[in-house]
Amino acid sequence: MTTGGNNGLSASQLAMCKALTDAFAVQYGDCDGVQLVMAPGRVNLLGEHTDYNDGFVLPMTVDRGVYVACRARPDRRVRFWSRRFDERIDFRLGEAPATARGAWSCYVVGVVEELATSGQLERGIDAVIDGDLEPGAGLSSSAALEVAVALSLERVGGFEIGGVETARLCKRVEHDYAGVRCGIMDPFASRMGLSGQALFLDCRSLDYRHVPLALGDYRVVIISSGVRRALSDSAYNARRAECGEALAHFQSAEPDIAALRDVTDAMLAAHETNIDPLPFRRCRHVVSENRRVEAAIECLEAGDHEAFGRLMSESHRSLREDFEVSSVELDWLVDAANETDGVLGSRMTGAGFGGCTVSIAHVDSIPALAARIASAYAGQFNRRARTFVIETNLEAGPLG
Numbered sequence: 001m002t003t004g005g006n007n008g009l010s011a012s013q014l015a016m017c018k019a020l021t022d023a024f025a026v027q028y029g030d031c032d033g034v035q036l037v038m039a040p041g042r043v044n045l046l047g048e049h050t051d052y053n054d055g056f057v058l059p060m061t062v063d064r065g066v067y068v069a070c071r072a073r074p075d076r077r078v079r080f081w082s083r084r085f086d087e088r089i090d091f092r093l094g095e096a097p098a099t100a101r102g103a104w105s106c107y108v109v110g111v112v113e114e115l116a117t118s119g120q121l122e123r124g125i126d127a128v129i130d131g132d133l134e135p136g137a138g139l140s141s142s143a144a145l146e147v148a149v150a151l152s153l154e155r156v157g158g159f160e161i162g163g164v165e166t167a168r169l170c171k172r173v174e175h176d177y178a179g180v181r182c183g184i185m186d187p188f189a190s191r192m193g194l195s196g197q198a199l200f201l202d203c204r205s206l207d208y209r210h211v212p213l214a215l216g217d218y219r220v221v222i223i224s225s226g227v228r229r230a231l232s233d234s235a236y237n238a239r240r241a242e243c244g245e246a247l248a249h250f251q252s253a254e255p256d257i258a259a260l261r262d263v264t265d266a267m268l269a270a271h272e273t274n275i276d277p278l279p280f281r282r283c284r285h286v287v288s289e290n291r292r293v294e295a296a297i298e299c300l301e302a303g304d305h306e307a308f309g310r311l312m313s314e315s316h317r318s319l320r321e322d323f324e325v326s327s328v329e330l331d332w333l334v335d336a337a338n339e340t341d342g343v344l345g346s347r348m349t350g351a352g353f354g355g356c357t358v359s360i361a362h363v364d365s366i367p368a369l370a371a372r373i374a375s376a377y378a379g380q381f382n383r384r385a386r387t388f389v390i391e392t393n394l395e396a397g398p399l400g
């Protein structure tokens with residue numbers, strides 16, 4: 001077994017590794033030669049619904065993720081057992097079983113099939129999957145699962161496909177196996193994010209840059225609304241279609257436009273009266289959100305946390321009013337956070353309609369924020385909201 005000893009792993013990571021290797025031994029007889037990999041979830045600080053419009057995003061990884069214990073097989077048999085769901089898949093490379101869209105197994109089968117079809121994966125694997133990212137919480141558990149499975153297959157298969165290619169592959173899996181026409185942000189963030197840094201990504205060129213998160217006495221705080229959302233819900237694909245409608249309108253007038261990212265403020269102003277209000281608002285969100293990401297990088301680099309927080313709150317307004325992907329629960333959490341002394345800004349994060357909010361908060365304000373949210377939210381919505389403070393965000397890779 002290779003866990004890499006302590007190697008900087010936290011107590012909860014060490015416990016996860018032990019549970020996984022123990023489960024591996026139970027499933028497959030022993031744990032000789034087992035390797036461990038992990039991929040973290042992500043929270044997006046700014047740049048929402050911009051990735052599939054060729055725009056800019058600014059996510060970071062979180063301190064939770066998906067872990068896989070794996071071992072190569074001498075043949076072409078593929079076995080994965082999910083500890084969380086107590087379910088298994090067992091098939092031979094090239095003979096993948098049908099899976100339900102959105103089930104954990106569809107992501108695993110998708111990654112395996114993509115790598116087998118490209119000729120990179122030629123041998124089988126025995127593996128156990130677990131994690132501390134709740135599926136449906138809005139922190140990209142599916143991207144973390146895909147990235148972790150890709151990493152495990154690289155380990156046992158003795159090949160490397162690199163981070164950018166992994167992100168592209170995971171996006172194809174979301175489209176073709178889960179039926180979600182998402183952008184590239186989530187797997188890119190999970191695979192390429194670094195500890196202590198946010199990731200600025202241009203989703204057109206895939207040029208990226210790590211931006212140090214020198215937040216001083218401030219912290220990134222995530223509040224989970226407790227409202228689960230399934231990304232395969234039609235609302236996400238509907239927003240994409242509405243962006244497509246807006247794009248078609250602008251392209252008919254401005255042939256050089258390849259994506260909503262190319263629409264300028266001047267074009268928006270010129271077209272406001274000759275495009276339907278709904279696609280206009282969707283487009284206005286994308287245009288303004290891209291500007292906010294660019295401004296946010298400057299704020300982070302200049303250490304201007306207040307301005308960064310204001311951009312987050314403006315992003316939320318735009319997502320609520322122009323893109324219409326917020327919810328009463330998310331709006332309530334954002335307002336409650338912003339009314340707390342020491343909170344510089346807040347927004348919903350991820351696709352919307354549930355999931356989480358993200359705030360920048362002074363470290364001294366967090367206990368009051370968490371307490372207030374815990375009691376008042378339950379009274380209002382009869383659900384539990386949970387507050388997470390990101391102290392150390394994780395990096396994808398082998399453990400050991």
Ligand code: GLA
Nearest residue numbers: 048049182183184185350351
């Ligand atoms: C989901 C998708 C991403 C992105 C966000 C919204 O997380 O997977 O590609 O579109 O929603 O910004």
